[in-house]
Amino acid sequence: MRMHADQVDVRADTVAGLVADQFPRWRALPVRPVASHGTVNALFRLGDEIALRFPLQPSLDPEQRDALIREQENARRIAAHVPVVVPEPLALGEPGEGYPGPWSAYRWITGESADRTEVGDSAAFAQNLAGFVRALHGMDTDGGTWNGRSRGGPLHTRDGDVRAALAESRHLTDTVRLARIWADCLDTPPHATADRWIHADLMPGNLLVRDGRLAAVIDLGAVAVGDPAVDLMPAWNLMTPAARKVYRRELGVDDATWQRGRGWAIVQAIGALSYYVDTNPMMADIARRTLDAVLADG
Template identity: 70%
Template sequence: MHADQVDVAVDVVAALVAEQFPRWRGLPVRPLPSTGTVNALFRLGAEVVLRFPLRPNASPDLRGELRREQEHARMLAARMPVAVPEPLGLGEPGDGYPGSWAAYRFIPGETAERDRIGDLDGFARDLAGVVTALCGIDTGGRVWSGSGRGGPLADQDADVRAALAASDALTDTGALAAVWNRCRHARRDDPADRWIHADLMPGNLLVRDGRLAAVIDLETVCVGDPAVDLMPAWNLLDAGSRETYRRALGVDDATWERGRGWALVQAINALPYYVETNPVMAAIARRTLRAVLE
């Protein structure tokens, strides 16, 4: 998927575990199928999942990102109405893999798709409960950091225009440009930043017995515009449950339009990038773009 992506071999993973986590030496390692774009996943025994960044490096910055992700997981664990990943350790670069990596307790479940969800309206209300819980956590005066999702939507204009230009043969870019022009100007009456997940994609939501069971992949958790976490209204939910989600969150028209804009930002950037390399991500992008036009 990425020009600088590395292949992570099972024997390399097993050797790194044996060297750095002796208590887990000898546990079976097997790769987990994933359509994710950031990490290679491995099941270690019955209780552990290992996350190896696909684009590793030995810089303190990457280790800092992984450490912050685990700090966020600990912060959220007692505050979320569903499970979040439980950190178990951080690994170091070693032979065969030039970067830091992370270990978490395995959470059983399947990634969210409509045919795996028993009641889309109930799912929408459960997900709204997660977003409400996030927004209710004290930020301690933090504000958006200046990078990643969560800042002014209009700052995404150049990237969206470039992605639209690259997608002429893939989607209705004219109609999407009109929606984007409306969304990027949506006002923000409440300037207070909140805790947000910032990447509520179907692959980051786990379903068990048809219900929302966990929210995973916390590397994007930050403080920013809560409209970002409206993205599932378009990337996963149907028209009816989309309205259920909106009512459960009680958002105004301008916030809803900013959420639509963030869904468009994610999808139009993903579509041309993954259309050849990740069919699942490209299909989600197409679905999202169709929904934002409704």
């Protein structure tokens, strides 16, 4: 079942043809699909060293190409400042036979996604992730501010979406209590400091683990400048209460920022729950876990 009405099926033979046409030096490398519960890209492994990312909703609109270029630029910018690996861009593919949109190539990173491990209860992992977040938030924005579209703006800009998703999810979670918590989040003062670089999509599937430690943070498509509270989402979408306390302590988060972070966890999870409940059970399960953690926090 497709997750999106305009989703395309990306086939390995189509990918092999695009690679052969556009990057002849890689022509002989085998193409293998990579299983993923991601919602934005179809993933393929090219040989042993290359990961290919094909948007599930391709477009010839210049904005999609600009977004992929921006993602690669952000990857290069971030890599020099953070303590773990981030994706290394290798190439940008163009539309071709069988696929009507741009696509991208990155260096393959070995690791297991956090949702397939037990790191959610690990204080060491919480410290690792906090170290990445501190470094990212400490990068110079050159005066940049929220772009008015991405995550990281005032919570009230998402109020309509959250209330619509709550109305659609009455049979899936305790929407009455969640609505009260969401109202409390909306009443929280906005952040008063300068906007920061934020990852904005720290979902378990975007955190790679090796030997129980954070090895890489991937999927930089949502990176932007905005409210750093957005990057508190792992406290609820991954961590147990004990690890959540470590994460908060390591980041030195005040009460208002923590409450806005909880609001962003609600934004992401309540929208995903109803949208993916039938088409992406793993994403729906993560959304349920997130909302359960929010509810348990009161």
